Amino acid sequence: MSAYTIEKREKGYLLFTITRSEKRNAINYEVMKGLEEAINRASESDIRALIITGEEDHAFCSGGDLSVFHLLHTKEEAYSMLSKMAAILYSLLTLPIPTVALINGTVVGGGCELAVSCDFRLARKGIKAGFVQGKQAITTGWGGGSILTEKLPTAIAMKLLMEAELHTAEELKEAGFIDGLFEKEAIQVCEAYLEKMLEKDLSVLQSYKRLWIRKWEENKLRERIEEEVKNCALLWESDAHHDYVKTFMKKRL
Numbered sequence: 041m042s043a044y045t046i047e048k049r050e051k052g053y054l055l056f057t058i059t060r061s062e063k064r065n066a067i068n069y070e071v072m073k074g075l076e077e078a079i080n081r082a083s084e085s086d087i088r089a090l091i092i093t094g095e096e097d098h099a100f101c102s103g104g105d106l107s108v109f110h111l112l113h114t115k116e117e118a119y120s121m122l123s124k125m126a127a128i129l130y131s132l133l134t135l136p137i138p139t140v141a142l143i144n145g146t147v148v149g150g151g152c153e154l155a156v157s158c159d160f161r162l163a164r165k166g167i168k169a170g171f172v173q174g175k176q177a178i179t180t181g182w183g184g185g186s187i188l189t190e191k192l193p194t195a196i197a198m199k200l201l202m203e204a205e206l207h208t209a210e211e212l213k214e215a216g217f218i219d220g221l222f223e224k225e226a227i228q229v230c231e232a233y234l235e236k237m238l239e240k241d242l243s244v245l246q247s248y249k250r251l252w253i254r255k256w257e258e259n260k261l262r263e264r265i266e267e268e269v270k271n272c273a274l275l276w277e278s279d280a281h282h283d284y285v286k287t288f289m290k291k292r293l
């Protein structure tokens with residue numbers, strides 16, 4: 041069964057769904073390929089927005105697939121995977137149309153990096169979310185830390201990253217990370233959120249999105265992300281990180 045679906049919806053947007061609910065929608069190489077495909081397809085002239093979500097309501101995304109990525113031991117091996125995903129998230133961030141992370145369930149680690157790379161984040165009330173990488177003796181490694189510093193005030197971003205705790209959607213709305221909350225009918229709520237934007241000419245949406253892309257280009261966000269990836273790759277090969285992953289894997293055997 042495929043790890044994702046991509047649907048072009050009547051209202052003029054593309055819906056990307058990670059379909060690995062049995063693994064809490066963890067990101068493996070196939071999901072990465074799917075994201076690349078969705079981002080490429082989102083450049084078609086009749087697409088005005090991209091929505092990313094997860095299958096079922098357990099999780100939006102549980103980050104990198106530890107059952108695959110535990111095989112990466114050295115910094116070089118880690119760098120290869122981290123930089124691939126960082127490039128994908130940078131193309132998502134700079135996609136010239138509005139993008140939404142429709143957070144239907146738990147979102148942790150790299151899942152938060154995926155969410156922060158979208159322009160808007162709508163979350164189901166009560167779900168838990170966190171940049172938990174710090175508890176695993178690594179940092180964000182897909183560029184999400186650098187992107188978070190662009191989107192939230194410094195003290196808030198720093199606290200979320202350095203504490204590495206889980207928070208409720210309501211707390212994260214207060215912090216400015218979540219833009220809207222919903223209880224049910226996620227897709228309908230998201231369509232209503234995007235309604236006015238979907239009515240506009242593509243060129244208007246693209247021109248506005250360019251204002252942010254230009255700012256990110258000027259403040260060298262892509263270079264800062266590269267540094268973040270390299271630093272995370274270094275931490276990846278530490279015993280502390282490998283011990284965390286081994287413990288996670290053992291609990292599930």
Ligand SMILES: CC[C@@H](C(=O)O)C(=O)SCCNC(=O)CCNC(=O)[C@H](O)C(C)(C)COP(=O)(O)OP(=O)(O)OC[C@H]1O[C@@H](n2cnc3c(N)ncnc32)[C@H](O)[C@@H]1OP(=O)(O)O
Binds near residue numbers: 098151182
């Ligand atoms: C690697 C990139 C790095 C980055 O740069 O950011 C990261 O993403 S680091 C973060 C990696 N992610 C995690 O550490 C999350 C680990 N998962 C969990 O903490 C929990 O599973 C959950 C997400 C809080 C959900 O809890 P719950 O609903 O209770 O489900 P289970 O724990 O029972 O899991 C069900 C099922 O899914 C498998 N699973 C969950 N997350 C992952 C994952 N990230 N990779 C691989 N597999 C995952 C889990 O093993 C269970 O499988 P079975 O035991 O086969 O049923």
